[in-house]
Amino acid sequence: MSSFSGLSTALSSLIAQRQALEVAGQNIANANTKGYTRQRVDMQSVQALSAPSMFSAQVGAGNGVKVTGVTRVADLFLDARLRSATGTASYTANRADALARLETTLTEPADTGLAATLQAFWAAWQDVGNNPNDPAARKVLIGAADNAVKQIADGYRAVETQWIQARTEADTLVTDVNTTAQSVAHLNEQIRSILVSGGSANELMDERDRLITTLSGLVGAQARYRDDGTVDVMVGGNALVRGVVAHPIEAQGSHVMGIATATPGGPDAVRLVWSGTGAPVTLDGGRLSSVLESLAPEADGGHLAQAAARYDAIATALATKVNEVHGTAVRPGPDGTEVPGGDFFAFDAGKPAALGLRVAVTADLVAVGAPGGGPFDGTMADAISRLADAEGGPDALWRDFVVDLGVRARSAERRAQVTEAARSTAETLQLSSASVDLDEETINMLAFQRAYEGAARVMTAIDEMLDVLINRTGVVGR
Amino acid sequence: MISRVTHQTVQRSTLANLQLNLSKMSDLQGRVSGGKVITKPSDDPAGTASSMRLRGDLRVTEQYARNAADGIGWLTTVDSSLQASITALRQARNLVVQGASSGTGNEVTRNAIATELEGLRDALLEQANSSYLGRPVFAGTTDGGAAYRVEVAPDGTRSYVWQGHDAGSVQRRIGPETQVRADSPGNAVFGDDAAGVETVFAMLDRIAAELRAGGEIGPRLDEIDARMNTMLGELASVGTRYKQLETGQQAMAKATADLKGQISAIEDIDLAEMLVELQAQEVAYQAALGATARVLQPSLLDFLR
DSSP: OOTTHHHHHHHHHHHHHHHHHHHHHHHHHTTTOTTOOOEEEEEEEOOOOOOOSTTOOOOOOOOOEEEEEEEEOOOHHHHHHHHHHHHHHHHHHHHHHHHHHHHHTTOOSSTTSHHHHHHHHHHHHHHHHHOTTOHHHHHHHHHHHHHHHHHHHHHHHHHHHHHHHHHHHHHHHHHHHHHHHHHHHHHHHHHHHHHHTTOOOHHHHHHHHHHHHHHHHHHOOEEEEOTTSOEEEEETTEEEEETTEEOOEEEESOSSHHHHTTSTTSTTSOEEEETTTOOBOOOSSSHHHHHHHHHSOGGGTOHHHHHHHHHHHHHHHHHHHHHHHHHHOEEEOGGGOEEEOOOSEEEOTTSOHHHHEEEOSOGGGOOOBOTTSOTTOOHHHHHHHGGGGOTTSHHHHHHHHHHHHHHHHHHHHHHHHHHHHHHHHHHHHHHHHHSOOHHHHHHHHHHHHHHHHHHHHHHHHHHHHHHHHHHSTTOTTO | OOOOOOHHHHHHHHHHHHHHHHHHHHHHHHHHHHOBSOSSGGGOHHHHHHHHHHHHHHHHHHHHHHHHHHHHHHHHHHHHHHHHHHHHHHHHHHHHHHHHHTTTOOHHHHHHHHHHHHHHHHHHHHHHTOEETTEETTSTTOOSSSSEEEEEOTTSOEEEEEOOOTTOOOEEEOSSSOEEEOSOOHHHHTOBGGGTBOOHHHHHHHHHHHHHTTOOOTTHHHHHHHHHHHHHHHHHHHHHHHHHHHHHHHHHHHHHHHHHHHHHHHHBOOHHHHHHHHHHHHHHHHHHHHHHHHHHSOOGGGGOO
């Protein structure tokens, strides 16, 4: 062991402690950076030279310390758990949000909802039945019928608007997914080349993990880490990103609700495919999955298509039930004759029932009398107003729809709360391992500082020893 | 798993808790200021179902009350017309008694009685033609404007044709299963010459003619009594129906109040309960703020030189 080796031991410590202090500085600097994972300097003691030779029998101290690398303190399993929870939570949150939005268009229970409008319509029939000769009552009836027709059409249009918004959202989200996947692929490439040359790519990895978590929220993506430092991003078992290549996806199908929801599984139905192969993409969760579900045809459980169909059913039920009775009713014709009432409601051809419904008669053509009952008979008006309680009538259909949607919105909301709690827990766990603790870093700073001071003192001590040896040796007796 | 606690996790969980407390408070505040427990169906789907049904019932009940009020208007008119008719008929009976007892006596007296009878006939006809809101109450569904049309034959005989329709009656619905007849069948009460049932007016005409001709009119008293009994029977029936409407009206007023109470119980907030809850939530929020101030303040740096 040479006389000067102690100096280099102290020097190695000075260098190592300074580097460690710099990493602590980096941690503190990024204490509030989103997605930053704390880093640690890995130090290793350097062992003494022990060449197995005849004269190397001496026992000596090691040769100081060396920095072997800067490690990201990331936990793959906590990351994976966070991603899976994020995928589910985004899916349920979006679903709850979509149902809540649809629910607000119902305006029930209130005095302004469709239920109240229908009730007013039925009541107006009673008034006409009481006074068939009163033109005012007839005008009120026609007004009430117009109101009901408009409200059904408005409800249908609100559903349609939501569908169109969701369709645009699907396109936007697909673009988001593709750009993010592309970025992940780029990062993979950069990280791989840095790692190959022995460098540290910790900050790029942070960025990549953040992007993958974003993808989890969008399409429920999962990450698969490979030995060369790259990450494969999997969606439903297929690779969205493999190594340095991103496979884009696209949303196909019509942008018109009526066309897209007409035939389940048809060519116009909205679906997600891989751009390269055209094979369908299966999603495990994520916001896009929920958006696509709400765009689905009624048979596939699309809640918007269901709502639109329900409005159509209500319009049809209203027209059928009223026409059935109104057709048998009569109104006075000239010279004491009786004219059959005909249809009260009619449908415009080529439109959905909810939009095509209209009142087919004018106020003076409303028929309320039973045949042979006299010009001012109101029996049939009473019969029509009694349709309010009819089984399968518009009121019953509407009530069922409102309650059913309420139940679904409520359970979706509950589920969203639960999954959000799970996501929040996973995030807290992930952060508790990855985030920077200022107290801890302060302690580390102290430790490194003290070690630095110690190493400097060692250096001084050796220097003083050498001073004795070099400058004062051989001057005995002088 | 004992997790590592860092400044960031503390900060985040504190923020999340504050957010949760604040959102609960704003939710409560919204309910208190809005006054409603159910603002959308998902707040309480079962409650929404009941509420919609009750609102429907309320609307129907209000309509039944309107129907009942209208029916009472009709029956009041029918009632007063029948009473006036009975009075007129009673006077006619007195005259017939008078005419019968004076026998074949003074022609001037007989003529005077006959003229008076014709006057009573006109009064009766007017009562039979009385209307409510432009519709004759004794010929419910006609558009003729009057219940009886007078036809004068070339030989001067007058006949009275009922304008109503046998199949048509004026009904007022006051319950899901209850309809009350609001008019009175004129052909049953006064008769209809066109249908071969001599009207009370034609009968009086006949008696007057017999009186002028000096005939014996004593037997006619029975005919008049029979008519009077018919009218009294109808009057009783009208009274029963009137009572039915009135009872219905009272029941509906009560039902309306009950339904409103039930709707309010389902939809509206319990103010006292809500305010207490709001107060509790406020305390929780303040506690969370206080805890935040204590947890986020200290740092090791404060204690190192």
